[in-house]
Amino acid sequence: MIAKLLQAPAFYAFAAGLVALLLFAGLERSQGELPAGRRNNSTPRLVVVELFTSEGCSSCPPADTLLKKLSEQQFVEGAQVVALEEHVDYWNHLGWGDRFSSSEFSERQSDYARTFGNDGVYTPQMIVDGKSEFVGSRSFAAREAINKAGNLPKFAVTLHPVASAIPGEAVLQLSIENPDGVSWRGGLELWVAVTEKDLQSDVKAGENSGELLKHGPVVRSLRKERVPAEIVGYQAQLRLALDPTWKKENLRVVAFLAEADSRQIVGVGTTSLSAASAGD
Numbered sequence: 001m002i003a004k005l006l007q008a009p010a011f012y013a014f015a016a017g018l019v020a021l022l023l024f025a026g027l028e029r030s031q032g033e034l035p036a037g038r039r040n041n042s043t044p045r046l047v048v049v050e051l052f053t054s055e056g057c058s059s060c061p062p063a064d065t066l067l068k069k070l071s072e073q074q075f076v077e078g079a080q081v082v083a084l085e086e087h088v089d090y091w092n093h094l095g096w097g098d099r100f101s102s103s104e105f106s107e108r109q110s111d112y113a114r115t116f117g118n119d120g121v122y123t124p125q126m127i128v129d130g131k132s133e134f135v136g137s138r139s140f141a142a143r144e145a146i147n148k149a150g151n152l153p154k155f156a157v158t159l160h161p162v163a164s165a166i167p168g169e170a171v172l173q174l175s176i177e178n179p180d181g182v183s184w185r186g187g188l189e190l191w192v193a194v195t196e197k198d199l200q201s202d203v204k205a206g207e208n209s210g211e212l213l214k215h216g217p218v219v220r221s222l223r224k225e226r227v228p229a230e231i232v233g234y235q236a237q238l239r240l241a242l243d244p245t246w247k248k249e250n251l252r253v254v255a256f257l258a259e260a261d262s263r264q265i266v267g268v269g270t271t272s273l274s275a276a277s278a279g280d
Contacts, residue, residue, distance in 0.1 A: 044080040046268045047149045048256055051084070051136050051216065052109045052125045055098040056091035058207035063124030063136030067216035071197075076143050079150030082254055082270050083217045084193055088123060096206030100199070100218050108222075115263045130264040153180030155231075155267025157255050162237070170194075170240040170273055172253055178232045182267070187260040190225040194240060194273075197250045220246055231257070242273075249274040 051067045053060040064085065069075070071083035086105035087098050109121045116133055124136030128145035129152075135141075156177045164171040176190075195217035203211050220243065227234060240253065251274070257267035 044074075044078050045150045045152075045154060046082050046270065047076075047079045047146050048082050048084060048129050048254070048265050048268050049142070049146065050086060050127045050130075052086050052088055052105065052121070052123055052127075053136065054088050054091035054101060054123050055201055055203055055208060055213055056094050056096040056206045057123045059137070060124045061208065061211065061213055063126065064213065064215050066137055066139055066142060067126070068214065070142060070146070071216050076146045076150060079146050081146060082256075082268055084195060084254065085216045085218045086222075087218065088121070090121075091123070091206075094206055096203055096208065099201065100215075104222065105219065112263060130258055130262070153182050154265075155180075155182055155257050157257060157267045157269030159238075159253055159255055159269045159271040161271060161273065164239075168242050168244060170238075170242055170251075170253065172238045172240070172271065174234075174236045174238050174255060174269075176231055176234045176257070176267065184259055184266050185262065187229070188227065188231050188266070189258050189260050190227045190231075191222060191256050191258060192225055192238060192240070193222045193254045193256075194220045194242070194246075195252050195254060196220050196246050197252070198247075199250075217252065220251075 049067065049070060051063055053064055067083050067085055070081045074080060086108065087100040087102065088106040088109060089098070089101040089103050090106055092098055092101060106121070109125065112127060112130075112133065113121050125133060126136035126138075126142055127133045128142070129149040131149060132145045134145070156179055158175050160173045162171040162173055197217045199218050200212060200214045203209055203213055221240070225236075225238070238253075238255070242248070242251070252270055252272050254268065254270045256265050256269075258265045
């Protein structure tokens, strides 16, 4: 009886109509609804992706490559990756001194470890918007975390380069607004980083001896700014010293807001320095 019913023309007509209805409903929903928190315009949300890495770590080059691709190719729809490649210094005693490394980045990673409740630090470690962490070479985990972070509202942090008469100085006008009504816990910190892209090293010793390592945007400097308790509507002029060995056309400034206790990033802005602001 059932087999005969499935063969009846009336059933096929009914099934075809049902499938068409479901497809139309799904299409209408996909066109008319956006993920919670995502803006209704085409502007993607900025998502900070930090990678703690080292040229002395044999497991790190794949993670460096992944960060570079995420930054340059922007795989995740609705999100724009702002990459911060931070080189730690605790690998330097194993045969190769990483010229991009800093104890400051090692300390920052240790702060994250305490926040996440980890027993210690490791490389490569990727952290997305200060909210999630995982082994830095895991492409699927990275895209999943970036997509999730891209669905969350953020403060609007804007940076506009301003002409400077001082050689080797970048001046930027900063403003912070809260158009999405972001709520936050505790105090906020404002961090400002200068990154340089297209850097590479011909490693001569250590675990990566003989390798040509190509990096994502490497953090050249990172500092915490003093800001008022009432951050909404805040405006300031930032003055940044640029090392003459850095290539101006490859530099970006990244300013991001983070909750002081949770270290979660709730706002970010970025601009290139290739066109203006630093004195020649």
